[in-house]
Amino acid sequence: MADIVVRRDNIHGMAVDRYATALRDRLPNHDVEVARTPAAERDLVADATVLTGSSVSEDLLDAADSLRLFASTYAGYDHLPLDELAAHDVALTTASGVHAPNVAEHVVGAWLSFARGFFTARRRQADHVWQSFKSNDFAGSRVCVLGMGAIGSAIVDRLDGFDVETVAVRHSPEKDTPTDEVYGYDDVHEAVEDARYVALACPLTAETRGLVDDDLLTTMHPETVLVNVARGPVVDTDALVDALQRNHVGAAALDVTDPEPLPSDHRLWDFENVLVTPHNAGHTPSYFDRLADIVAENVRRAEETGAWDGLQNQISL
Structure with missing residues (x-):
């Protein structure tokens, strides 16, 4: 046997x-x-x-x-x-x-794709339109990672060489953390205040459920690119839709959603500045x-x- x-x-x-x-x-x-x-x-x-x-x-x-x-x-x-x-x-x-290495690559790839305008380029390519567009630098940005488990740590590791300022949010901010700054969840607003790129890599707990709500999205810079590879309910979906409609957030890459799977008639599918992947970052x-x-x-x-x-x-x- x-x-x-x-x-x-x-x-x-x-x-x-x-x-x-x-x-x-x-x-x-x-x-x-x-x-x-x-x-x-x-x-x-x-x-x-x-x-x-x-x-x-x-x-x-x-x-x-x-x-x-x-x-x-x-x-x-x-x-x-x-x-x-x-x-x-x-x-x-x-x-x-x-999952940590590939999920980290997914996060950094999403940030770079939005920064360099790849999704805009892809749409214009599909229409056979040769037209210049504005893009941004990833270097020099403030990058915030919420959650410093295996995935959050792998994300920060992969930021070496990009010349960015790194900020972490973790349950125990007193622990040694390989970022320029570290905050506890009580100070999450200070952590994301001027971050242009934010990743959610935290577990779903009573503390993190609905963490990204209308209040936190209002604190974020209107050009912030938000990536969620945590769990869908970490984000208040209605608040995110409202923030996207009002241009209060720059873009979102969602590998997890609430609800999940995302219904085919959901409004998130139709935003040009939203990338939805079917819980696929872990592959x-x-x-x-x-x-x-x-x-x-x-x-x-x-x-x-x-x-x-x-x-x-x-x-x-």
Whole structure:
């Protein structure tokens, strides 16, 4: 029987077999199997030490007598049965950081595209119109990143060499932060006040839900390019639409929306200065390889220490 079981969760159109292959390459002394049906899943999990996938049910946990680790393939974990995992003494790890390089590229690419007028150029190209247009410099700008987890940190890392002033907003502003300035969420207005480029990369919490509201959008400069790769409800959608209509914000690149998926008749689709992508910033062909690196390292760590604790991306239960 397999000691590592991979649930049948294809991600971003990539077959989960790639994930199993990546785990086998990194853990050649372990038996890695893909559970391709619900029946096979219950059968395989009975003797498994590690189960990995996007979710796990209480019933499956009840059937997993030897399970020591559930390695989630998602960065978020609020959808998981945390109490049941704790009751079964099953450790939990996440895929935090797997998306960071490509999401950071998405953010910087959106900022540069709006700064240099690529969307204007594309529309005129479609109409076969040769006409000059104004564009802006990204260099010399004040750039603000809300949230300094793996994604926020990766965004700031990629700003090296662009000659911009960097500002961070984080829950614990006293922590060492690789930006020119850092603020807490209580001082978010001061952080965005003169920023021309703002990225939302924070988790959705009671503190951040509706954070970007009419009040904060009014504080932002009317040329600000706002990018949301956090969660849709971090932004008050009606307030954003109103700000766009009144030219109180320069542009928005939304990889997440509220509601999501964005209805086909929603007003956000029709603004020329809005880029909507279908929660796609997280896509990367390296997803399974990066995830397998985390899981394999945690398996090796547990083998060395004899304990399923102190693991990379482990969530305290």
